[in-house]
Amino acid sequence: MGESEVVVLGWWLSMFDPRVRIALAEKGVEYEYIQEDIPNKSPLLLKHNPIHKLIPVLIHNGKSICESKIILQYIDETWRDKAPLLPSDPYLKSQATFWADYIDKKIYEGAKRIWSSKGEEMQKGGEELVGYLKVLEGELGEKPYFMGESFGYVDIVLISYYHHFYAYEILGKFSVKKECPKLIDWATKCMERESVSKTLADPNKIYEATMGYRKNLGLEP
Numbered sequence: 001m002g003e004s005e006v007v008v009l010g011w012w013l014s015m016f017d018p019r020v021r022i023a024l025a026e027k028g029v030e031y032e033y034i035q036e037d038i039p040n041k042s043p044l045l046l047k048h049n050p051i052h053k054l055i056p057v058l059i060h061n062g063k064s065i066c067e068s069k070i071i072l073q074y075i076d077e078t079w080r081d082k083a084p085l086l087p088s089d090p091y092l093k094s095q096a097t098f099w100a101d102y103i104d105k106k107i108y109e110g111a112k113r114i115w116s117s118k119g120e121e122m123q124k125g126g127e128e129l130v131g132y133l134k135v136l137e138g139e140l141g142e143k144p145y146f147m148g149e150s151f152g153y154v155d156i157v158l159i160s161y162y163h164h165f166y167a168y169e170i171l172g173k174f175s176v177k178k179e180c181p182k183l184i185d186w187a188t189k190c191m192e193r194e195s196v197s198k199t200l201a202d203p204n205k206i207y208e209a210t211m212g213y214r215k216n217l218g219l220e221p
């Protein structure tokens with residue numbers, strides 16, 4: 001794979017973009033990172049993701065791969081020699097993809113309810129999100145990582161939301177540490193990995209950007 005050219009089209013504020021960069025870092029793959037200006041999407045993004053027009057996009061030797069979880073699978077199958085992300089056993093693989101799907105359906109749903117509403121609705125979003133996180137904490141159980149002893153696909157999918165928790169906690173008036181302490185222990189362990197700590201954005205900056213977004217929507221004074 002020495003000859004390969006790898007480009008990531010992303011956006012620092014996204015909870016999907018870090019997945020691709022964490023996976024590439026785990027695999028030791030070098031890449032060029034191009035940030036999109038989301039309100040003014042570049043011709044490069046429109047060319048490489050003409051269907052959804054969303055980041056992240058992985059461009060590998062000129063070929064585009066879209067949708068963060070599909071990109072993770074592609075990365076895992078392309079750079080096989082290091083840091084396997086998905087189990088090869090079909091049953092275990094089905095469990096990993098089930099939980100990743102749950103995370104994108106439920107955590108995103110709860111989070112969106114928080115950042116796009118106010119008052120009682122926002123509060124309900126907080127309660128909902130805590131409920132979904134508790135389900136994930138139960139699934140994690142006593143394991144160090146979601147699929148067992150090694151950091152992998154489900155961990156990458158969830159940790160990408162982690163630095164957004166600070167904003168959700170303030171808006172939704174809850175504490176993940178209080179509600180789901182084991183999940184915070186897991187996140188702390190994930191953050192010890194350079195692939196994760198060097199990739200995730202500053203929670204304060206995410207909070208400020210979230211508040212700016214809410215102001216534009218008329219949800220904040």
Ligand code: GS8
Nearest residue numbers: 014015016038053054055056067068069
């Ligand atoms: C979601 C990507 C997405 O929503 C994935 O890759 O997993 N299912 C996709 N990307 C957002 C930025 S993050 O909120 C995006 O590109 N938005 C641009 C737009 O909405 O126009």
